[in-house]
Amino acid sequence: MTEALARMLAGELPQWLPGQRWFAGKDRPVSAARAVRLVTLLAGEPRLEHALVEVVQDDRKSVYQMLLGSRETPPEHLSGVWVDADGRQWYEATADPELMAFLLDAIAAGQNAGPVSFHRESDVKLTEGLRGRAVTTEQSNTSLIYGKQYILKLFRRLATGPNPDLQIHRALHSVGCEHIAQPLGWIADDEGASPTLGMLQEFLSDAADGWAMATTSVRDLMAEADLHADEVGGDFAGEAHRLGAAVATVHADLARALGSRPVEPGEIEATVNAMHRRLDAVLEAVPSLAPQEKALREAFEEARGADGGVPIQHVHGDLHLGQVLRTVNGWVLIDFEGEPSAPVSERSAPRSPLRDVAGMLRSFDYAAHQLLVGQPEDHQLEVRAREWTSRNRSAFCDGYAEVSPNGDPREHEVLLRALELDKAVYEVFYEHANRPDWIQIPLASIARIAS
Ligand SMILES: Nc1ncnc2c1ncn2[C@@H]1O[C@H](COP(=O)(O)OP(=O)(O)O)[C@@H](O)[C@H]1O
């Protein structure tokens, strides 16, 4: 039976994968995809299979996690169903809330299915029997929400080594960090190279995401032709200030939980060299970045001689407004996975916390400019976007500086600017691969920052 499923997947997946939001390889054609391991989680009717799928693109191989469901009568709302050689109907099971109940129950029970094992944190008790509804927001992975209580993230592209999202959440929880959602359990692969398959957390049902809040504030400002950013009802600066303080607190908690150390000799040089290497790779894929190459390289080189910045420690790694949730008790940071395309060894390595500051500063710029994408050029709107960005960037840094033992991030201006530009170069590639309509946002920022 699993042979028929494996054959069917090899035929269907090369066309199907590029249409999935979580598929990270949209920039290159898929030449082959096959299930390298199938584990039966639920036998009989309905049926649930866990699949590790190897995807080949040019000379690159990646492994993705999939769940496959099968029922005699598949749920009506499914967008597609595949039929195997035995006549059995299969579909992507994260779209089947009843089947997804199995995962939460298995975590609650600490169950095993061959090499796939389910774990609950020792200090929690879980409610069983809840259906798991897939989140519909833009995501690199797939998250399932159980009632109003839990959220289970299934990691899609599996990197070698333990997933930093789970490790960092557990470390922060161990020191009582108040700015994260409590980790509750995980799904592990006991034999593969990627030991983390999923992470269960407290679901913050009352939370608003930072990106939605910030872009609403920008829209308010754009609609009020005669008012400045500090005069409109939806001013975000108070929130940006609190967010800066929350990020500084998380950095301090991370240093407490996992340690920190001074910048070592040669470390800034290595960082600058990595910036150049990233630029080389992105220029190859996106030639329209070429006019900015000289200015970018100069900004990176300036950082080579800059002061070492602040102590090195574990950080978030891909901090932006979509990674922060505002709850009634304050801001919460989510998704400590780092940049999805970087190797895990790089993502898990201690780095400068200024990277996170730079990521968030970039995000204010993104929030202000995304409304202008595809619009005819309008000088007034551009001025307003810049006003909003500058007000909120300052408020964020003020909040950060008030709490951080490392002081004000703006004191390391040259390094911070280089880190921001490096992040924007990353974003150029991210948009090229995922949302080509938005590539203008980082390209225009680079032209502004580097000029
Ligand atoms: N603990 C949580 N409580 C409420 N919503 C959450 C929680 N964690 C994540 N989310 C929601 O799920 C979305 C995706 O989560 P995220 O961890 O960023 O996934 P990905 O790694 O796939 O990008 C977030 O944008 C947020 O809206």
Ligand SMILES: O=P(O)(O)O[C@H]1O[C@H](CO)[C@@H](O[C@H]2O[C@H](CO)[C@@H](O)[C@H](O)[C@H]2O)[C@H](O)[C@H]1O
């Ligand atoms: O949230 P992920 O870990 O999947 O991060 C990736 O996707 C992000 C977009 O969803 C991307 O962020 C970029 O777009 C955001 C707006 O959608 C913006 O706030 C960020 O500043 C910008 O970098 C992120 O870079 C990417 O790694």
